Amino acid sequence: MLKTRFTELVGVDHPIVQGGMQWVGRADLVAAVANAGALGFITALTQPTPEALEGEIARCRTMTDKPFGVNLTILPAIKPPPYAEYRQAIIESGIKIVETAGNKPQEHVDEFRKHGVIVIHKCTSVRHALSAERMGVDAISIDGFECAGHPGEDDTPGLILIPAAADKLKIPMIASGGFGDGRGLVAALALGAEGINMGTRFMATKESPIHETVKQQIVANDERATDLIFRTMRNTSRVAKNEISQKVVAMEREGATFEDIRELVAGARGRLVYEQGDVDIGVWSAGMVQGLINDIPSCAELVHRIVADAEAIIASRLGGMIRA
Numbered sequence: 379m380l381k382t383r384f385t386e387l388v389g390v391d392h393p394i395v396q397g398g399m400q401w402v403g404r405a406d407l408v409a410a411v412a413n414a415g416a417l418g419f420i421t422a423l424t425q426p427t428p429e430a431l432e433g434e435i436a437r438c439r440t441m442t443d444k445p446f447g448v449n450l451t452i453l454p455a456i457k458p459p460p461y462a463e464y465r466q467a468i469i470e471s472g473i474k475i476v477e478t479a480g481n482k483p484q485e486h487v488d489e490f491r492k493h494g495v496i497v498i499h500k501c502t503s504v505r506h507a508l509s510a511e512r513m514g515v516d517a518i519s520i521d522g523f524e525c526a527g528h529p530g531e532d533d534t535p536g537l538i539l540i541p542a543a544a545d546k547l548k549i550p551m552i553a554s555g556g557f558g559d560g561r562g563l564v565a566a567l568a569l570g571a572e573g574i575n576m577g578t579r580f581m582a583t584k585e586s587p588i589h590e591t592v593k594q595q596i597v598a599n600d601e602r603a604t605d606l607i608f609r610t611m612r613n614t615s616r617v618a619k620n621e622i623s624q625k626v627v628a629m630e631r632e633g634a635t636f637e638d639i640r641e642l643v644a645g646a647r648g649r650l651v652y653e654q655g656d657v658d659i660g661v662w663s664a665g666m667v668q669g670l671i672n673d674i675p676s677c678a679e680l681v682h683r684i685v686a687d688a689e690a691i692i693a694s695r696l697g698g699m700i701r702a
């Protein structure tokens with residue numbers, strides 16, 4: 379067992395987190411992660427209403443009595459979802475750990491903390507991590523450029539971002555983006571993090587509620603199989619390379635506006651990828667870590683393997699390198 383400031387803070391066995399994932403972070407996966415002794419997050423906005431989120435939290439509780447959390451992602455939107463109502467549903471459901479992500483979380487951080495909820499804020503730069511620390515969050519999850527989803531616009535890989543953030547932060551920090559095995563966990567700990575957050579790796583597990591074909595595509599893909607879309611709009615998103623992502627990148631290169639690509643990148647199409655298993659029907663998030671994913675284990679197998687490998691690397695491989 380690996381004990382860190384993070385495992386102590388959130389009360390789980392292993393310093394491993396399954397971060398919020400739109401359309402993927404449902405009760406089935408989160409309960410499996412919790413039962414494996416790691417920390418999973420239900421993705422609030424995957425549920426169509428705050429009431430549906432309450433139902434999903436209740437459903438998760440029927441599958442585990444271990445701690446789990448909810449992710450609340452605050453994204454710029456023309457018609458924003460009712461964030462305050464989702465937040466209220468989280469608090470009233472008795473959730474004690476929340477992962478926030480996105481812009482200006484202050485109002486949410488204040489409300490969650492008032493109700494004794496531990497807040498882990500996920501961000502992609504040292505300056506945003508420091509600003510979240512000042513806001514009073516309990517921990518930071520820092521996403522390097524390798525990550526699936528939104529890596530920000532600074533393009534700082536984890537190898538630099540994690541120690542740079544560790545040098546400045548006082549609160550515990552977990553490292554995110556590009557992690558998938560025991561080697562990555564040891565590297566994160568060596569760089570100053572107190573654990574790892576994984577998205578893509580947890581997509582390719584038995585309990586992940588997505589079509590088998592998508593899981594197999596992740597296994598087949600290598601580390602080059604991602605595209606960065608929305609670069610020209612300064613809202614970069616790392617997605618699995620496919621017909622649509624290539625088309626969007628080409629259109630952006632020609633000066634396309636969001637209106638021009640809106641239909642191609644619609645969330646509803648991405649959702650169909652996961653439901654129907656047609657990996658070319660829409661854009662779907664996946665990270666460079668696809669290059670390190672070679673199987674579809676259960677969450678318990680995955681978590682235990684990562685921890686066992688990390689322990690062996692620390693105790694034998696690294697320990698054995700020290701000369702008397």
Ligand SMILES: Cc1cc2nc3c(=O)[nH]c(=O)nc-3n(C[C@H](O)[C@H](O)[C@H](O)COP(=O)(O)O)c2cc1C
Pocket residue numbers: 396397398399400402421449451478479500521524525526527528554555556557575576577578579581662663664665666667
């Ligand atoms: C399919 C998918 C959907 C995601 N959706 C969200 C989201 O809604 N909110 C969020 O904060 N992060 C989201 N993420 C990012 C993950 O929580 C995590 O930070 C990221 O996957 C880490 O990089 P990795 O995939 O290399 O492990 C998503 C990631 C994936 C793979």
